[in-house]
Amino acid sequence: MIYAILRRFGQMLFVMFGISVIVFLIFFATPGADPAARIAGRNASPEVLAAVRHSFGFDQPLYVQYTRMMEKIFVTGDLTSFVNRGWKVVPAVMDSIPVTLSLVFGAAVLWVVVSIIIGIVAAATRDSWLDKLLMALGLLGISMPVYWLGEVMNLITQSRYHDSWAFSWVPPLGYKNFSDDPRGWFLTLVIPWITLAILYIGIYGRVLRAAIIESMQEDYIRTARAKGLSETRILFRHALRTSLIAFVTLFGLDFGALVGGSALLTEVVFGLHGIGKLTYDALQNLDLPMIMATVMYASMFVVIANAVVDFVYILLDPRLRAS
Amino acid sequence: MKKLLLAASAAALLAGSWLAPAHAEYLKEHRGGTIRLLARSAAGTLDPHINYTDQGWQMYQPIYDGLVAFRKAEGVEGFSVVPDLAEALPTVSNDGKTFTFKLRKGIKFSNGQDLGVKDVVASFQRIFKVSGPTSGTFYAGIVGADKCLADTKSCTLEGGVVADEAAGTITLNLTKPDAEILYKLALPHAVILPADTPAEDMGSKPIPSTGPYMISAFDPNKGMTVSRNPNFKQWSEEAQPDGYPDVVQYDFGLSEEAAVTAIQNGEADWMFDALPSDRLGELGSKSMDQLHISPLSAWWYAPLNTRMAPFDNEKARQAVAYAVDRNTLVKLFGGKVLASPVCQVLPPDFPGHEDYCPFTKNPGAKWSAPDVDKAKQLVEESGTKGQKVTIIVEDTAISRSIGVYLQSVLTNIGYVADVKPISSNLQFTYIQNTNNKVQMSVTQWYKDYPAASDFLNILFSCASYREGSDASINISGFCDKDIDAQMQKALDLGVTDQKAADKLWAAIDKQVTDKAPAVGLFTPKRLDFVSKRIGNFKFNPQFNWIITQSWVQ
Numbered sequence: 001m002i003y004a005i006l007r008r009f010g011q012m013l014f015v016m017f018g019i020s021v022i023v024f025l026i027f028f029a030t031p032g033a034d035p036a037a038r039i040a041g042r043n044a045s046p047e048v049l050a051a052v053r054h055s056f057g058f059d060q061p062l063y064v065q066y067t068r069m070m071e072k073i074f075v076t077g078d079l080t081s082f083v084n085r086g087w088k089v090v091p092a093v094m095d096s097i098p099v100t101l102s103l104v105f106g107a108a109v110l111w112v113v114v115s116i117i118i119g120i121v122a123a124a125t126r127d128s129w130l131d132k133l134l135m136a137l138g139l140l141g142i143s144m145p146v147y148w149l150g151e152v153m154n155l156i157t158q159s160r161y162h163d164s165w166a167f168s169w170v171p172p173l174g175y176k177n178f179s180d181d182p183r184g185w186f187l188t189l190v191i192p193w194i195t196l197a198i199l200y201i202g203i204y205g206r207v208l209r210a211a212i213i214e215s216m217q218e219d220y221i222r223t224a225r226a227k228g229l230s231e232t233r234i235l236f237r238h239a240l241r242t243s244l245i246a247f248v249t250l251f252g253l254d255f256g257a258l259v260g261g262s263a264l265l266t267e268v269v270f271g272l273h274g275i276g277k278l279t280y281d282a283l284q285n286l287d288l289p290m291i292m293a294t295v296m297y298a299s300m301f302v303v304i305a306n307a308v309v310d311f312v313y314i315l316l317d318p319r320l321r322a323s
Numbered sequence: 324m325k326k327l328l329l330a331a332s333a334a335a336l337l338a339g340s341w342l343a344p345a346h347a348e349y350l351k352e353h354r355g356g357t358i359r360l361l362a363r364s365a366a367g368t369l370d371p372h373i374n375y376t377d378q379g380w381q382m383y384q385p386i387y388d389g390l391v392a393f394r395k396a397e398g399v400e401g402f403s404v405v406p407d408l409a410e411a412l413p414t415v416s417n418d419g420k421t422f423t424f425k426l427r428k429g430i431k432f433s434n435g436q437d438l439g440v441k442d443v444v445a446s447f448q449r450i451f452k453v454s455g456p457t458s459g460t461f462y463a464g465i466v467g468a469d470k471c472l473a474d475t476k477s478c479t480l481e482g483g484v485v486a487d488e489a490a491g492t493i494t495l496n497l498t499k500p501d502a503e504i505l506y507k508l509a510l511p512h513a514v515i516l517p518a519d520t521p522a523e524d525m526g527s528k529p530i531p532s533t534g535p536y537m538i539s540a541f542d543p544n545k546g547m548t549v550s551r552n553p554n555f556k557q558w559s560e561e562a563q564p565d566g567y568p569d570v571v572q573y574d575f576g577l578s579e580e581a582a583v584t585a586i587q588n589g590e591a592d593w594m595f596d597a598l599p600s601d602r603l604g605e606l607g608s609k610s611m612d613q614l615h616i617s618p619l620s621a622w623w624y625a626p627l628n629t630r631m632a633p634f635d636n637e638k639a640r641q642a643v644a645y646a647v648d649r650n651t652l653v654k655l656f657g658g659k660v661l662a663s664p665v666c667q668v669l670p671p672d673f674p675g676h677e678d679y680c681p682f683t684k685n686p687g688a689k690w691s692a693p694d695v696d697k698a699k700q701l702v703e704e705s706g707t708k709g710q711k712v713t714i715i716v717e718d719t720a721i722s723r724s725i726g727v728y729l730q731s732v733l734t735n736i737g738y739v740a741d742v743k744p745i746s747s748n749l750q751f752t753y754i755q756n757t758n759n760k761v762q763m764s765v766t767q768w769y770k771d772y773p774a775a776s777d778f779l780n781i782l783f784s785c786a787s788y789r790e791g792s793d794a795s796i797n798i799s800g801f802c803d804k805d806i807d808a809q810m811q812k813a814l815d816l817g818v819t820d821q822k823a824a825d826k827l828w829a830a831i832d833k834q835v836t837d838k839a840p841a842v843g844l845f846t847p848k849r850l851d852f853v854s855k856r857i858g859n860f861k862f863n864p865q866f867n868w869i870i871t872q873s874w875v876q
Contacts, residue, residue: 084367
């Protein structure tokens, strides 16, 4: 067990090292990326440019700059942004985690519950009009890009029908802290939750339906039928349970990636200042320290989420437990 | 009238507190409330000695003070310099090289400290100690600045900025006369901060201020709260008037689309970023009374690299200037309301501006229509026909469309043209560096202060060209010894006779325009969209909307 955890940890370090080197090199290989002139300001004199270059350490070899940056992220934690100078990036990432977690967690609850219902109903009523309708809706959900859907949601709830009874409860865009105003926290997040969940409801509903139908043809289902179990019991206790493996794998990866910053577009559209928004702004400004911090954080999360998925497998599938 | 006001405010100062009747009455009636501003992102560091953005400079206006300030007024008035922390404009001696300021008494910083001459000296040293972006240009003429630039840490400006504690005066010595020094001192880079402010970029930490407001909270990811400075007592209405709102809440993060909607819903009062062009029609028809259009002293232009083929040939450059249809560009930018055609360097209503346009059908004062035949003929004469030209533009919708249009123009007159959009954050430094071999690009220049040299001398002097550097603002690489000498003459002349100097600048503007090192595209205007409750909207030509002179109740 300890060995497994250590191995995971080793993998994580390796992945993070690789990614950080790549990010660092891409940044400095980009033509015109040298941040000194942008930091120094327009029409800076050569003396000022040299002073800025020196104070930020851009005159040192790349490996020294890399080591200093890693030290500042992981050891001293005082790495500051190149754009909003003096802004410490590690605390900024920490401050943004609750926002992203609130968004992704709520959306995850929504999409897991709804997609399980859809998957089961569709599988149980296979090839009926209801099945076809649900699958068509699922495809529609998958096909709508989240930034477009988000803007349309905003257009409806914030602009065109903002004054109608249906959407007058929708608060202005932005995030409210749960501790300050739980009701405001919930209300501001309802629309973003739905927007983010729709894509995943479509994917997960379809995946679950296919998995249930596939497992319904397995030998152990025939055995269960032969034992004389009811169809409902077979569906819920036997077919659904093994079908959830694919579901959990997907969920682990998606949840990890979303918490790591992939909810970027949703956060940008709804003005939620989470990890994704930080990453987006950093990329827009080419702010290397912030890009580095958010990428490190994201890769850490994806690796951790994968590890958690592996453990959940064991809980779900008795066959894995034996081996 | 102006003199009267000045005398009156001086008298008022003696009396203690006094307000112009109108302002005082309005203050009673409308004082209070919170004004909510929106921007996509923060403007970078909070440090006024370093921040070099329109967004930052606008917000500093009711917060920080220099020895002098631009008058907080609309129209041309707003371009004039008035005494701020100094009692009066400085007395000039030593052939225009020595300026003596007398500091006002009784002013306190927002942290309760008294303002004294030592703060002024320390602030001037700090400009160099923090490697302020303009320390090597605007303030390099102060005695001792060369030493400070060479070694920032040990900067003393000895002999350059001298304080007399007893008399409460500060003497500023320059190495040579500078007609623009008062403008430079009125910029946020020269505001007075407490002497004990650390000599490093303060980043996200607010620095105590002298104005009617202070920054009370800041998070670059969320927003900035600006509240009243409890120690403020109005000393000069024209330099630093008391404001109406109690709090200015500046929130960062909403997209432009969302910000427009928020203002329409009355959830916010104003947005910094440009209005998204797909919403203009809707706003124009539904909320015309909430829109304010103001002229900007700015220039959208296409620098042509005078050191690389084909634009090392003057005729080839003029050909492009003749061929570009400014009306099309104006349309691309949002129509006549938002921009006007231009073919010279100095923007309209700017010192030294005299209408001039050689590159049009019927050359004269104004641009009328492109002359494509003339352009084709010039390309033939130059012998550059068929050469390849790559245009580097910013990766924004407007710049890309301008780039594609220019590509079609170049193709039409006989070049093989290509457009490359690159990230907006990189483009401006990328096109400056000669190592990137940029032939043509599209960019903008906004004035720092109202002087012709801020366009002509900065953008087209030999000294602004620095080979292989990202900071080489003379993007065209234009260097004409004769024009350079005239610019120097105009700068010197400005010390004694600004009117004559502006005449000379007008002539220089014409000469530079004739040589076509860059093609003027259009003069943009500023469109401000405010909420219904905003009253008393005033637009200052130097720092844009005067935020705290508007009321919300």
